[in-house]
Amino acid sequence: MPKKNKILLTNDDGIDAPGLYALYLALKDFGEVTVVAPSTEQSAVGHAITLSDPLRVDSHKKDGSFFGYAVNGTPADCVKIACGAILPSTPDMVISGINLGPNTGINTIYSGTVSAATEGSILGIPSFAISLGTFQDPDFRYAAKFGKNLAVKMAGKTLPKGVSLNVNVPACQENEIQGIQITRMSLALYEENFDKRLDPRGRIYYWLTGQRNNFETDLSVDVAALSANRISITPIHYDLTRYDFLKTLDQWHLKQ
Amino acid sequence: MPKKNKILLTNDDGIDAPGLYALYLALKDFGEVTVVAPSTEQSAVGHAITLSDPLRVDSHKKDGSFFGYAVNGTPADCVKIACGAILPSTPDMVISGINLGPNTGINTIYSGTVSAATEGSILGIPSFAISLGTFQDPDFRYAAKFGKNLAVKMAGKTLPKGVSLNVNVPACQENEIQGIQITRMSLALYEENFDKRLDPRGRIYYWLTGQRNNFETDLSVDVAALSANRISITPIHYDLTRYDFLKTLDQWHLKQ
Numbered sequence: 001m002p003k004k005n006k007i008l009l010t011n012d013d014g015i016d017a018p019g020l021y022a023l024y025l026a027l028k029d030f031g032e033v034t035v036v037a038p039s040t041e042q043s044a045v046g047h048a049i050t051l052s053d054p055l056r057v058d059s060h061k062k063d064g065s066f067f068g069y070a071v072n073g074t075p076a077d078c079v080k081i082a083c084g085a086i087l088p089s090t091p092d093m094v095i096s097g098i099n100l101g102p103n104t105g106i107n108t109i110y111s112g113t114v115s116a117a118t119e120g121s122i123l124g125i126p127s128f129a130i131s132l133g134t135f136q137d138p139d140f141r142y143a144a145k146f147g148k149n150l151a152v153k154m155a156g157k158t159l160p161k162g163v164s165l166n167v168n169v170p171a172c173q174e175n176e177i178q179g180i181q182i183t184r185m186s187l188a189l190y191e192e193n194f195d196k197r198l199d200p201r202g203r204i205y206y207w208l209t210g211q212r213n214n215f216e217t218d219l220s221v222d223v224a225a226l227s228a229n230r231i232s233i234t235p236i237h238y239d240l241t242r243y244d245f246l247k248t249l250d251q252w253h254l255k256q
Numbered sequence: 257m258p259k260k261n262k263i264l265l266t267n268d269d270g271i272d273a274p275g276l277y278a279l280y281l282a283l284k285d286f287g288e289v290t291v292v293a294p295s296t297e298q299s300a301v302g303h304a305i306t307l308s309d310p311l312r313v314d315s316h317k318k319d320g321s322f323f324g325y326a327v328n329g330t331p332a333d334c335v336k337i338a339c340g341a342i343l344p345s346t347p348d349m350v351i352s353g354i355n356l357g358p359n360t361g362i363n364t365i366y367s368g369t370v371s372a373a374t375e376g377s378i379l380g381i382p383s384f385a386i387s388l389g390t391f392q393d394p395d396f397r398y399a400a401k402f403g404k405n406l407a408v409k410m411a412g413k414t415l416p417k418g419v420s421l422n423v424n425v426p427a428c429q430e431n432e433i434q435g436i437q438i439t440r441m442s443l444a445l446y447e448e449n450f451d452k453r454l455d456p457r458g459r460i461y462y463w464l465t466g467q468r469n470n471f472e473t474d475l476s477v478d479v480a481a482l483s484a485n486r487i488s489i490t491p492i493h494y495d496l497t498r499y500d501f502l503k504t505l506d507q508w509h510l511k512q
Contacts (some may be wrong), residue, residue, distance in 0.1 A: 010466075018356065041308070043305045043306050043307060043308065044300035044304060044306070044308075045302070045303035045306045046332075046371065047302035047365045048300060048301045049300050049366050049464065050300070050464065051299060051300045051464060052297070052299065052300075054453070054462060054463055055450075055461065055464070056460070056461050056462075057460065058461070061427065070339060076302075076366075077464075080448065080464065081462060081464075082451075084448060084449065085450040085462055106378060106494065106495055108320070109303045109374070109494050109496065110303055110304065110332075113460065114301070117474050118365070122362060122445065123445075124445075134493065149510075152268075153311065153510055154438060159501075160498070161298045162296045162404075162443060163501055164497075164503075176332040180510050182502055184497040184499065184502065184504050187418065187495060189378065189379075189380075192336065192340060193340065194311075194336075194337055196341065196342045197310075204309035204312070204313065206310060206313065206337060206341055207310055207311075208305065208306065208307060208336065208337075209334075234496075235495060235498040235501040235502060235505050236497060236498060237495040237496060237498040238362065238365050238496070239443060240364055240365065240422075240490075240492040240493060240494070241440040241490060241492060242416070242418075242491040242492055242493040243440065244416075245416055245419055245491040246438055247439065248487065249421075249438045250438040252409065252413060254405075254406065254409055254436050254489070255405070
């Protein structure tokens with residue numbers, strides 16, 4: 001019998017999230033899946049790690065049986081501690097999701113789901129993040145099936161050093177999906193507002209609200225592909241250097 | 257009298273951090289500085305934003321006088337809410353720091369200090385993050401002076417869309433500084449360990465520890481430049497797309 005792929009599965013919606021469980025069920029026939037996920041929801045934690053508090057790892061049950069490890073940290077913490085202290089050896093793959101809601105455009109940089117895949121790629125492990133393009137009445141079944149198929153495909157391929165995949169699956173019916181699109185991350189600015197309110201004691205507080213993308217229509221852009229019911233796959237990296245500006249900046253002749 | 261530059265000053269060490277105050281004192285003669293900073297330390301929060309809790313903005317005093325606005329959120333939250341709800345108009349510049357400790361190499365992606373400058377660049381505002389290369393006995397005076405000089409210089413220059421600067425200043429004496437180096441972000445992996453301990457009730461917990469960089473010696477790399485007592489300036493961006501892999505990924509012929 002061939003050696004099963006060892007898959008580390010995590011997310012940012014927390015270990016009890018239905019999206020994680022749907023993906024777990026789809027992956028477990030293909031690989032040996034270990035779940036190491038945040039004990040609570042960690043949405044929009046970005047690429048955070050926990051330095052100021054100790055991390056705890058608790059065995060987590062589902063329906064009375066062992067299901068995985070719950071960590072009181074972020075998705076990136078989960079990948080770090082899984083690879084550094086929980087798993088007996090480095091996993092063959094890190095998969096993060098299925099996230100409730102899309103991770104496209106500039107929002108990608110705030111995504112805990114994506115940060116877990118990035119952390120996998122930092123550790124040199126083939127990794128992808130997968131998100132479902134809706135916040136309401138999610139049906140994760142097709143996205144889970146697609147995630148499993150992608151894992152199978154990735155097991156026979158090589159990603160360049162430092163690259164992971166950011167996958168967004170439309171929330172439509174399976175027969176409405178218009179194929180797969182390899183995309184770039186939209187750089188369009190979001191419309192954001194702060195909703196100013198008064199609490200019962202008369203003190204002001206604010207909610208961040210009204211995120212709406214200034215729409216790009218080119219299907220080679222993640223938001224547009226997803227909106228056209230295509231599965232969007234963006235290869236991403238964590239090298240923040242803007243190489244094409246190095247020479248110009250050097251010519252600024254900055255003095256001490 | 258020429259119009260003063262409107263500067264938004266923030267950080268991730270919190271509004272009471274000495275590094276922020278040192279930079280404030282240096283900047284206030286050059287610009288009209290508004291401080292909007294986290295009410296508590298937010299180190300290693302990465303590029304996080306607060307969606308699940310309301311944000312509060314409190315006037316913060318120093319030595320009995322108004323000093324700035326304290327926000328119960330992350331550095332990115334501070335920039336968003338400053339530009340979206342606190343300031344009467346968009347600032348001319350966003351400056352984040354001075355951070356206690358360097359923000360170089362892969363650690364840059366976990367940095368709240370850097371994320372504030374990134375947020376500024378997302379909003380189209382010239383921005384930089386500035387950090388001091390030590391965690392112990394910090395003397396922020398030279399870094400503050402350099403930060404002010406950089407702000408003056410930047411006011412007359414144009415950064416490309418989406419680009420901000422990540423500045424790291426050596427913690428040596430001013431006369432030991434070996435000039436300025438325009439650098440790229442080191443991609444070398446850190447040595448990380450988890451220190452496993454037992455709490456007084458016999459339960460296991462972990463500390464993330466032992467971050468040490470596998471050293472790159474090329475002075476064009478941020479960690480190496482800083483280590484050689486050079487001021488490191490890295491132009492960074494937030495476009496995570498790995499463009500050179502788009503075509504290859506398209507040829508994977510992924511099926512639904």
